């Protein structure tokens with residue numbers, strides 16, 4: 001009887017260990033991700049799209065206040081997040097793959113993350129790009145074309161826009177340039193004429209700089225409505241990224257591609273909850 005009890009306890013312990021390893025630990029802890037393999041974790045199957053803005057040193061971050069603590073992230077924290085993504089076996093994909101997936105055309109290796117960086121701040125090149133390379137990842141850079149837009153400050157090196165030459169020199173396999181308005185003004189507040197011009201100009205300027213087609217845009221400030229999306233389609237954009245939360249799944253409207261803001265103050269635990277496949281609150285949305 002004693003032996004039965006011991007075996008029973010051992011079995012319960014083994015099952016508990018198995019369950020907990022599936023529930024809260026990566027199944028591929030040493031970068032042994034098999035492309036296309038769902039791993040052993042409970043998973044929604046969607047693509048997670050993350051949104052960043054500016055990258056700063058921890059020392060500089062300590063001096064920030066208010067919104068700047070949301071839209072700037074200490075570069076050391078960004079690196080921890082890339083490492084965490086890799087630990088879970090995530091592969092960073094391009095916007096093309098995410099849009100095709102939303103349209104039901106093809107499926108990227110799973111789990112996949114689309115990293116996006118808004119505005120075109122220089123730190124995307126000086127601080128984020130080396131880390132993306134180090135971790136074998138890539139990002140889509142949504143650039144506001146007017147260097148005098150209010151999101152930039154030419155007097156402050158940490159708030160300046162990438163120069164035209166820097167935009168020209170970006171490697172699209174690491175930082176792929178797409179549009180983010182010309183002036184970063186709220187698009188929904190513009191007249192029809194202004195709106196069309198804003199969408200067209202930003203696209204043409206970036207396309208001329210990079211020599212490549214600009215097919216996607218992210219809405220500045222998430223200030224959009226149906227009219228903005230209609231104009232985006234009319235001006236030739238194939239997809240529009242917004243800042244509404246949700247994962248990208250087959251059937252997601254390509255003109256409302258959801259993204260998660262990664263606030264600069266987010267803890268690693270909070271980030272893990274966000275990206276853990278199948279985590280609460282990250283169920284697929286349409």
Ligand SMILES: [Zn+2]
Pocket residue numbers: 118119151180184220221
């Ligand atoms: Zn922006």
